[in-house]
Amino acid sequence: MQSRSEFHNxxxxxxxxxLMVAATAAKTGDAEGREQLLAAVTWGAFCCPVAMGGIxxxxxxxxLGRGTVQNWPNVLPTGQLDEGFWNAFWTVIDEKSFDAISITEAVASLGGAVDPQLLxxxxxxxxxxxxxxxxxMRPVPGRTQIETLEGLPQGSLGHRLHQMVVDNGYDLEVLDREAIQLSALPQALQYLNVRILQMHDVWHLVAGYETSGSHEIAISAFQLAQFGHNYSAMFLAVVLMKSHQxxxxxxxxxxxxxxEAWLHGRETPALMDIEWEQEWPxxxxxxxxxxxxRPYASVLPRNLLEILSGTSFWQRLGLVIKMGWMARRLRRGEYLQSAV
Structure with missing residues (x-):
């Protein structure tokens, strides 16, 4: 990898x-192409959220051989990244012992290190x-109460959500909205961030994303495509840099x-517009x-990370062989066809 100061620049x-040329090179395994791709994603996530769609x-x-190359608008409002941000960013990248909660909190903390203009x-x-x-158009929603979901018809969205939350010990809103100070955000960001905390697990169920590690990454891309979720952009930038490093x-x-998940989000109607509370039954x-x-479909196993970190030797070996075959196809420039 180039030096970190070179990457900053x-x-x-x-x-x-x-970027199209760099991404094509990155797909074939070219390290320089990966770094150019990462520079673009990092810039969009932490400096210019409106640019993430084009990137x-x-x-x-x-x-995937699907999508378009857009032209930039004449004006792109952009924040700057200082030494304090980069220190915080590399601290997150270098951390080796994250779990699902701690990486969420770490990525969220990077929002406090960006240019104040980014808000x-x-x-x-x-x-x-x-x-x-x-x-x-809508007020910030109140909290969803678990009691609301009790007694709903078996197989209904509300019943499935209740079962998912209770069986896994989840919180209905994923994180405490007050603890992360969402009330301090301006109108649109406050609404969107509160609503996705409420609806993240609903979208898992309806859009077809499992709660596996790989699908948590995928649903971040889906959310980013759906409504420009800036936290999801930051999360993906961190995950990609960790992989590269x-x-x-x-x-x-x-x-x-x-x-795959990004295009799924692009092609799915706006889920933020749906009054989900009316759909519980x-x-x-x-x-x-x-x-x-249409539910998400990928060429990759839905529990990819879990298989690689556990299960039997033979299951891991079989998956490694399959993933190696897919990786070789990508490096040859082929498109892996998914069903989305």
């Missing part, structure tokens, strides 16, 4: 045609995103997972049909 607005669309076109920039980006119109051999498959199948929601 490369984190700037990319030329999208050059990931371009990468998806290189990876205003992110609010404007949220207001302009086509999937976030509800944030301008620690497991570059898996970078191509990780990008496959992310771009209805089955997931009927909701999908009503709103034309």
């Amino acid at each position: 490369s984190v700037q607005q990319p030329d999208l045609q050059a 990931i669309d371009t990468i998806a076109l290189a990876w 205003e920039i992110s609010e404007a980006a949220a207001r302009d995103h086509p999937g976030a119109a509800s944030a301008l 620690n497991q570059p051999q898996g970078f191509g498959l990780l990008m496959q997972l992310i771009t 209805n089955s997931i199948e009927s909701i999908r049909k009503k709103y034309d929601i």
Whole structure:
């Protein structure tokens, strides 16, 4: 990898045609291409949220052969990254012992290290995103009560959500909205961040994402595509850099997972617009049909990370062989076809 100071200097607005070339090279295993791709994603996530659509669309076109290369608008509001940010960023990247909760908190903490202007920039980006119109029309929702979900018909969305939360010991809102000070955010960001805390597990169920490690990464790309969720952009930038630094051999498959879910989010109607509380008694199948929601499908196993970290030797060996075959196809420039 190039030096960290060199990487800092490369984190700037990319030329999208050059990014297409870099992403194509990264797909074949080229380290320089990966670093150019990472510089673009890092810039979008931490400096210019409105640019993430163009960046990931371009990468998806290189990876999957689907999507478009956009032109940048004339003006892109952009924050700057200082030494304090980079110190915080590399501390997160270098940490080796994260679990699901601690990495969530660590990525969220990076929001406190960015340019103070990014809050205003992110609010404007949220207001302009086509999937976030509800944030301008609806009040910040109150808390969902677990009692509301009790006694709903078996197989209904509400019943499935209740079962998921109780069986796994989840919190209905994932994180405490007050503990992470969402009430201090401006209107659109406050609404969207509160709502996704409430609806994250609902979207898992309805959009077809498992609660496995790989699908948690995938649903972040889905959320980013759906309404420009800036935390998801930051999370993906961190995950990709960790892969590049620690497991570059898996970078191509990780990008496959992310771009599949990104396009799934692009092609799915805006889930933020749905009054989910009205759908509690209805089955997931009927909701999908009503709103034309196709469940996520990937060429990769839904429990990829869990198989690699556990299960039997023979299961791991079989998966390693399969993943190696897929990685070789990517390095040859082939497209791995998913069902989304």
